[in-house]
Amino acid sequence: MPSPLPIKSLIRLNWLLVSTFTAIISLYFIFLLDEAPLYKVFYMAMTALGISLVAFVNVRILILLARKYSARGKVFRRYRYFFTYTASAAAYVMLAPAFDYIEHKSNLFPFPVYLIIFLVSGILVNTVIVLLQDFVILQADKAHADLELSQIKTAHAEATNLLLKQQIHPHFLFNALNTLKALYRKDPCAGDNYIVHLANFLRASVYNHAAKTSSLADELALLLDYLEMQKIRFGSALNCIIDLPADILNDRYLPSFSLQPLLENAIKHNELTQQSPLIINIFCSEDRIVVSNTLKKKNLNVTSTYHGLANLAERYSLLSGDEVIINENANTFSVSIRLLNNEYSDHRG
CATH class of the missing domain: 3.30.565.10 (Histidine kinase-like ATPase, C-terminal domain)
Incomplete structure (x- = not known):
């Protein structure tokens, strides 16, 4: 029987990803980016928002798809990749105008190019998240398989033990009844x-x-x-x-x-x-x-x-x-x- 999706583990992974990526970007903004403090706070907040959107939307998509399809089937994977990459690209494209409003980068190159940069960023972020989530799911499957194997071994041992014990009684009872028959005669x-x-x-x-x-x-x-x-x-x-x-x-x-x-x-x-x-x-x-x-x-x-x-x-x-x-x-x-x-x-x- 396939193991259920480890939703709690995936949510913990999401918070870990948001915290880690935000911390790394924060160090970059604080020490390497020559911008006003308000801009740095904005960049960090938008980074955390973008990763959070992609990570938690991914989990929600997994939950919805698992209700209809086998979580280990090809159809599930196909729909998962389609919806998660679409959602992540859409999330980052929606964030692009906010960044442009603050940075005015579209003055340096056309806005469509600016959108493509965010689109690629969303795809890259989603790829990292999907790979990490797959690792968590794989570990959960392995733990579930190990548990099932242990339960099967225990059940087999108990059944064998009971069968072996049952072999004793007919043998003993046959001898006992023969002895009893002889005793009652004498x-x-x-x-x-x-x-x-x-x-x-x-x-x-x-x-x-x-x-x-x-x-x-x-x-x-x-x-x-x-x-x-x-x-x-x-x-x-x-x-x-x-x-x-x-x-x-x-x-x-x-x-x-x-x-x-x-x-x-x-x-x-x-x-x-x-x-x-x-x-x-x-x-x-x-x-x-x-x-x-x-x-x-x-x-x-x-x-x-x-x-x-x-x-x-x-x-x-x-x-x-x-x-x-x-x-x-x-x-x-x-x-x-x-x-x-x-x-x-x-x-x-």
Whole structure:
């Protein structure tokens, strides 16, 4: 969408032009022109009047033409040049008799020549004004284009972020319903307990559906519901140790649904037995939160390997421009993400 004409900027430019040209002419009249003081004041006043007429008539013509034609079209430019140059020439030709009345220059050369001098002066002044106004309009167009590009990038990032988040829920829900079905066959009480935590998890998912970030406290609450569901399923084969300072829970933020996928990945890709339990540690290290687990990969190939982790890394990059740090050795696998300081800031600064 084309940007509107920067009328306020053009008016400020006009006043700047009038002030600047008048000041320059004033210096010439005061120090170089050997005339009576009254004549000098007259020359300065007429100079300011001539430039003001051309500059402000130009703006008025722009406003009138913009109501009917596209300000960036050929017809607009053609009519603009025709009317502004005609108006500027007419303005200066009308000023010629006043100057002649004071100076009597027509005694030195024919009055028609005198008119031609003013006509050329009007054209030159209008050319300078048109060029400067075009520069202001070009700068306004560039600023408008930059703003639109920024808005498009923001909208794209938000849409992508939302799409990536939506990819998590069907995957999780499919696994949860299968687990719930198996639990009700073996232990209805455990199934009831599981469905309570599942309801809490889904309620938080719906409530924070469009949120880009969540407080660490909210992410931890979501994680705990998911963790309880998995403990019902795996029992002592799963051991999760959470050590997070209480004073940062409500003051620091993470991308929404960022801790749960990390826990899900650890469970999904490692063997869990009572003899060799999966141990997961969640703690803070400087300004990052770390999720680390013992590594004992399943022998069977798992579909969508690290789907949740790749999803989180892309969402985190869109949100903050930062990277998710992954470390893996023979015994442990860990993921760390930087805690965010402000819920509503750009996070890219």
